[in-house]
Amino acid sequence: MSGISASLTPPADAVAAVRHPDAPAPGELLGAHYGQCFGCGEDQPHGLHLQARAGEGVSLTAEFTVQPAHQGAPGLAHGGVLATALDETLGSLNWLLRTIAVTGRLETDFVRPVPVGTVLYLEAEVTAVAGRKIYSRAAGRIGGPDGPVAIRAEALFIEVKVDHFVDNGRPQEIKAAMSDPDQLRRARAFEVNP
Numbered sequence: 001m002s003g004i005s006a007s008l009t010p011p012a013d014a015v016a017a018v019r020h021p022d023a024p025a026p027g028e029l030l031g032a033h034y035g036q037c038f039g040c041g042e043d044q045p046h047g048l049h050l051q052a053r054a055g056e057g058v059s060l061t062a063e064f065t066v067q068p069a070h071q072g073a074p075g076l077a078h079g080g081v082l083a084t085a086l087d088e089t090l091g092s093l094n095w096l097l098r099t100i101a102v103t104g105r106l107e108t109d110f111v112r113p114v115p116v117g118t119v120l121y122l123e124a125e126v127t128a129v130a131g132r133k134i135y136s137r138a139a140g141r142i143g144g145p146d147g148p149v150a151i152r153a154e155a156l157f158i159e160v161k162v163d164h165f166v167d168n169g170r171p172q173e174i175k176a177a178m179s180d181p182d183q184l185r186r187a188r189a190f191e192v193n194p
């Protein structure tokens with residue numbers, strides 16, 4: 001059985017999402033939003049190293065290969081890791097809106113077991129926007145981009161200011177991020193009005 005909770009149903013006044021004119025072109029790799037990110041960071045040795053690519057409209061695709069370090073049961077991906085892959089894929093949609101947002105709610109269906117070594121082919125799209133609330137959904141397929149769905153999720157992201165991170169993050173990482181020109185460039189790529 002599956003179904004989504006009421007808080008993931010866009011309200012009546014929700015509107016269609018609009019791709020930002022400066023969003024990466026369809027087919028372009030989005031890159032990591034933060035080098036130490038567990039989902040996408042290239043400098044994070046324990047992470048998923050998920051790579052997302054812009055699609056048409058406010059959609060994207062992503063790939064992630066399940067590693068031995070991602071096991072829950074012997075030879076199978078941990079459910080939390082799979083939820084992370086969905087969360088990261090959904091969060092990457094914000095590059096296309098050029099909006100900084102954090103996950104408020106994530107509902108996940110685990111449909112099929114995912115063995116170690118599997119390439120997960122993920123796809124995600126924003127379904128609606130209502131003020132600061134961004135509604136989206138994602139699915140992960142195995143065996144190829146058109147293979148059967150193994151995992152899927154619906155999510156609600158909430159737009160925040162960059163202060164959300166500055167005020168709440170551990171000072172040493174915030175200080176390092178703020179003195180890293182590459183990180184500031186990435187942060188600016190997310191914001192319409194930095």
Ligand SMILES: CCCCCCCCCCCCCC(=O)SCCNC(=O)CCNC(=O)[C@H](O)C(C)(C)COP(=O)(O)OP(=O)(O)OC[C@H]1O[C@@H](n2cnc3c(N)ncnc32)[C@H](O)[C@@H]1OP(=O)(O)O
Pocket residue numbers: 007033091100101102103104105131132133156158160162165166174177178186187190
């Ligand atoms: C230094 C440089 C750094 C640069 C970094 C740049 C790149 C960054 C990219 C990084 C990406 C990394 C990404 C990550 O790491 S995401 C990491 C995981 N997520 C979090 O840590 C978020 C933690 N939560 C919060 O901080 C707050 O709760 C937020 C900010 C989400 C909302 O608190 P806020 O006080 O702001 O707003 P509000 O409470 O008035 O709510 C507003 C509306 O939303 C609705 N709502 C809220 N929650 C839920 C819910 N669970 N279900 C259903 N609905 C929910 C709420 O009803 C209301 O609706 P309405 O009444 O308006 O209709």
